[in-house]
Amino acid sequence: MVGVLAAGAFAGLLFGSRAGSSENGSSRLPRAAKNLGFASALIASLLGIVLSALVLFSGKSIHLALPATLVLNNLSVDIDPLSAFFLGTISLLSAAVSMYSFGYVNEYLTKRNVGLLVFLFNLFLFSMAGVVVAGNAVPFLILWELMSLTTFFLINYEHENPASRRAAFLYIAMSQIGTAFLIVMFVLFYVYVHSFSFAAIREAAPHIPSAVKTIIFLCALVGFGIKAGIIPLHIWLPEAHPAAPSNVSALMSGVMIKTGIYGMVRVFFDFLGPGPEWWGILVLGLAATSAVLGVLYALTEHDLKRLLAFHSIENIGIILMGVGAALLFSSLGNNLLAALGLAAALFHVVNHALFKGLLFLGAGSVLQATHTRNIEDLGGLIRRMPTTSLFFLVGSVAISALPPLNGFVSEWLTYQALLLGFNIADLPVKIVVPLTVALLALTGALAAACFVKAFGITFLGLPRSRHAEEAHEASRSMLLPMGMLAALCILLGVAPGLLLPAFGTITESLLGVTPEQTFAASVTLNLPVSGAGSIAPGVLAASLLALVVVPVGVGFLIGGKMMKRTAPTWACGLERVAPRTQYTATGFSKPIRMIFSNIYRATHEIEVSEEVSPYFKPRIRYELKTESVFEKYVYVPVLRGVLRFSRAARATQTGHIQTYLAYIFVTLLALLLLIRG
Amino acid sequence: MIQTLTSIGTLVIQLVFVLTAAPLAAGMIRTVKARLQSRKGASIWQPSADLIKLFKKEVVRSATSSWVFQATPTVVFVSTLAVALLLPILFKNVPLHWMGDIIAVIYLFGLGRFFLALAALDTGSAFGGLGSSREMSVASIVEPAMMLSIVSVAVTAGSTDLSSIVQARLANPSMTINPSQLLAFAGLYIVTIAETGRIPVDNPDTHLELTMIHEAMILEYSGRDLAILEWAAQLKLFIFLTLLANMFFPVGLASDCSALGVLTAIVLLLAKVLVLGLSVALVESTNAKLRLFRVPELLMVAFILSLLGLILHFIVGA
Numbered sequence: 001m002v003g004v005l006a007a008g009a010f011a012g013l014l015f016g017s018r019a020g021s022s023e024n025g026s027s028r029l030p031r032a033a034k035n036l037g038f039a040s041a042l043i044a045s046l047l048g049i050v051l052s053a054l055v056l057f058s059g060k061s062i063h064l065a066l067p068a069t070l071v072l073n074n075l076s077v078d079i080d081p082l083s084a085f086f087l088g089t090i091s092l093l094s095a096a097v098s099m100y101s102f103g104y105v106n107e108y109l110t111k112r113n114v115g116l117l118v119f120l121f122n123l124f125l126f127s128m129a130g131v132v133v134a135g136n137a138v139p140f141l142i143l144w145e146l147m148s149l150t151t152f153f154l155i156n157y158e159h160e161n162p163a164s165r166r167a168a169f170l171y172i173a174m175s176q177i178g179t180a181f182l183i184v185m186f187v188l189f190y191v192y193v194h195s196f197s198f199a200a201i202r203e204a205a206p207h208i209p210s211a212v213k214t215i216i217f218l219c220a221l222v223g224f225g226i227k228a229g230i231i232p233l234h235i236w237l238p239e240a241h242p243a244a245p246s247n248v249s250a251l252m253s254g255v256m257i258k259t260g261i262y263g264m265v266r267v268f269f270d271f272l273g274p275g276p277e278w279w280g281i282l283v284l285g286l287a288a289t290s291a292v293l294g295v296l297y298a299l300t301e302h303d304l305k306r307l308l309a310f311h312s313i314e315n316i317g318i319i320l321m322g323v324g325a326a327l328l329f330s331s332l333g334n335n336l337l338a339a340l341g342l343a344a345a346l347f348h349v350v351n352h353a354l355f356k357g358l359l360f361l362g363a364g365s366v367l368q369a370t371h372t373r374n375i376e377d378l379g380g381l382i383r384r385m386p387t388t389s390l391f392f393l394v395g396s397v398a399i400s401a402l403p404p405l406n407g408f409v410s411e412w413l414t415y416q417a418l419l420l421g422f423n424i425a426d427l428p429v430k431i432v433v434p435l436t437v438a439l440l441a442l443t444g445a446l447a448a449a450c451f452v453k454a455f456g457i458t459f460l461g462l463p464r465s466r467h468a469e470e471a472h473e474a475s476r477s478m479l480l481p482m483g484m485l486a487a488l489c490i491l492l493g494v495a496p497g498l499l500l501p502a503f504g505t506i507t508e509s510l511l512g513v514t515p516e517q518t519f520a521a522s523v524t525l526n527l528p529v530s531g532a533g534s535i536a537p538g539v540l541a542a543s544l545l546a547l548v549v550v551p552v553g554v555g556f557l558i559g560g561k562m563m564k565r566t567a568p569t570w571a572c573g574l575e576r577v578a579p580r581t582q583y584t585a586t587g588f589s590k591p592i593r594m595i596f597s598n599i600y601r602a603t604h605e606i607e608v609s610e611e612v613s614p615y616f617k618p619r620i621r622y623e624l625k626t627e628s629v630f631e632k633y634v635y636v637p638v639l640r641g642v643l644r645f646s647r648a649a650r651a652t653q654t655g656h657i658q659t660y661l662a663y664i665f666v667t668l669l670a671l672l673l674l675i676r677g
Numbered sequence: 678m679i680q681t682l683t684s685i686g687t688l689v690i691q692l693v694f695v696l697t698a699a700p701l702a703a704g705m706i707r708t709v710k711a712r713l714q715s716r717k718g719a720s721i722w723q724p725s726a727d728l729i730k731l732f733k734k735e736v737v738r739s740a741t742s743s744w745v746f747q748a749t750p751t752v753v754f755v756s757t758l759a760v761a762l763l764l765p766i767l768f769k770n771v772p773l774h775w776m777g778d779i780i781a782v783i784y785l786f787g788l789g790r791f792f793l794a795l796a797a798l799d800t801g802s803a804f805g806g807l808g809s810s811r812e813m814s815v816a817s818i819v820e821p822a823m824m825l826s827i828v829s830v831a832v833t834a835g836s837t838d839l840s841s842i843v844q845a846r847l848a849n850p851s852m853t854i855n856p857s858q859l860l861a862f863a864g865l866y867i868v869t870i871a872e873t874g875r876i877p878v879d880n881p882d883t884h885l886e887l888t889m890i891h892e893a894m895i896l897e898y899s900g901r902d903l904a905i906l907e908w909a910a911q912l913k914l915f916i917f918l919t920l921l922a923n924m925f926f927p928v929g930l931a932s933d934c935s936a937l938g939v940l941t942a943i944v945l946l947l948a949k950v951l952v953l954g955l956s957v958a959l960v961e962s963t964n965a966k967l968r969l970f971r972v973p974e975l976l977m978v979a980f981i982l983s984l985l986g987l988i989l990h991f992i993v994g995a
Contacts, residue, residue, distance in 0.1 A: 397788075434825060441823070441824035
């Protein structure tokens, strides 16, 4: 079955490359490449879903040894429950995105090299799936690099745009730094384990000295953290996600950054096992920072895709809160609570993939219909794109963690996992936990504010530009996958019990505990720890629906049949409401910018042109800039240091061949001496 | 069978009680405020009469608005009323308490607020945007304070389940006068004022002022839509006062459906809400509305109070 999956991806790749080579031919070839490429991606994704479901619900891992090659032996594909879970999440979203791409890519058919896009898309899917099922560090790293490279080219797909080029280079630079840390990590493992195979590492890891373990932990945190986009390693993310084509953005934001989470969970829980308490506290601190700053930066964005990209940072933060809690509790020996934290994190992984994928696809449809990502130019799209709006609203409610959708359930689990930590008699826990809980609450509320802005300004009110006025609904083949993702958001929201057994399987394989049956099948989400609260999101949703009887019934009893009339909005005495008098996205986020002004360090500039009288201003220009603290205070100084070093090192580069020969001679001599001594 | 019937009876009694008592409590606060300002004021039945009047009136909807505007009153009302199914208002043990805990309650209010803020943007009126933006900003700083104050109550019960919290407090009523719980109470009190839009955070009596928050969001609503929204706002106020009353002073809650028990519960709860309502009226009459950018400072106080309460709980161990 693995073979079929790989074959599917490769088939797409082959067709893609063939069509890519004949790009300037008739328009039939790119179309064929598109159809065949995305069809094979779709089939491969569906197979991936089946495969992961088989492993997750049977609990049996799949181990497949690959034939040894000249350089690499011991190759294997290992699908244990953790791999299967991530494989399933990736496949689920890529199935929807592949379907969406049939319609979305049409726009590019005449303008760009679609064969190349299809080729990279399939290769990207293949590398992501490969990363999570690799059973050996060498292929893992190769696939990891392949993933970085394919996304580098995908970000650079619209390469005539300087912003895309800059984003792509920033991304590849950060990725390489990350990979360097991962290589150090695996080499350290090798030094003590004498093998690159994950199975061997797992077996021998407990005997690694704790100081080395700490170095490995930090390497993994930085290496995987860059891919996951945790603050302060996030700087590539808000540039890269908007630059890529929207279907690719959906995959990058929805699942690619999760491979970072996969790596962390794999190394922290599967390889290293319980460590000192500060590991968990460090992760919780990074998580809370990412969550709060991610959503705060999202609030000031008017670029719909950049806004969503910052929300990915926020959600990675929320996921890491679960991971951090799990680390903390497992280091204190409470594996049951650790299992809960891990389950919460993993649940948020799949939820975020669903709603963020949905939102990016929605943003793609808006972009295709209006040719702008700036929400200040949008508005009123709910009339022109009713179905897209509905699906985007579902995604917005889900990401704001409101009941009865899926985001609420995983955030609730995160709250419970954190709060149950109060039962542990340990002072640091009792200080860290309430602060994290408060910051999670802050994050949730700010996310809701941000999505009121994103949905309200984009889809409601009056259109603010001609582009928005002339928008049209997306094609049916684009709406269908969005509808499926929206339906899944609702399904997992009202019936989280469907997925919970899978989390039990994973936590059992990693921590040796399963949050028992009570946690599983029933309608109520009871936690297996005494004192935990419970929710029954399905029943809650049903009672919300049932209660509709009250306002409708009372209204009918008192007032009889409702009389209604349509009238224009009151325009404060002006003739009618004009798009210009509406609230803007900048205006909407102003109070929050004022409240958190220490963080934003915003500078704004107002330029008023007064011509006739001070009361009638023909033109006002307003420019707002928020400072990216990390770029200014961390990256720029580091960059400056690197440049200074390079400049100094330039002195050694004379350009004369004699000098280089001398260098080689000296190096050789030094090496010989070293080996002898 | 009998058990199911009592469960249904319990729920129906609670719902009907909340629905009728909420406008009354709002009327009472208004009357008290009038008296404090040496006015006679309207009867405490006025809000109920207003609701009935509004229900009979024609609905005028903006031509710019969409189905979001139409659906919002129902969503806001239903998500608020659902809290009455989870909260021990008259009974110690609510039949559906397993459906959601205190965190679910906070997020249910969030659901209503989300849609109300969207509906405000839907008409294209600048007032709507203004209210929507302010509401979401204030809410985002209320939330952490609310979560912490609730956590400090929940840790004493060892659970976030509302019925368990109430029962734990009943078993040990003196817990309420612990310093940590007093601080949590103060924090939650400030949160209540902010969440229900009272002075000094928002002024419920203002209409067409540039300082308004909640009123600005519902400015374009009329007739039956407005009635439902007003009723929902009264419900929210009543539920928050009940939350304060029953989490900290759960005296007199009924344990079954007997007439005597329910009656005692109703009388005692009304008395508790009366006292809290009096204090809200007093705060409203003696304070001026804060400037919008002073509100975060007030809420920071609530946050710090709750955090101190929590830390005290661990240090003193009570």
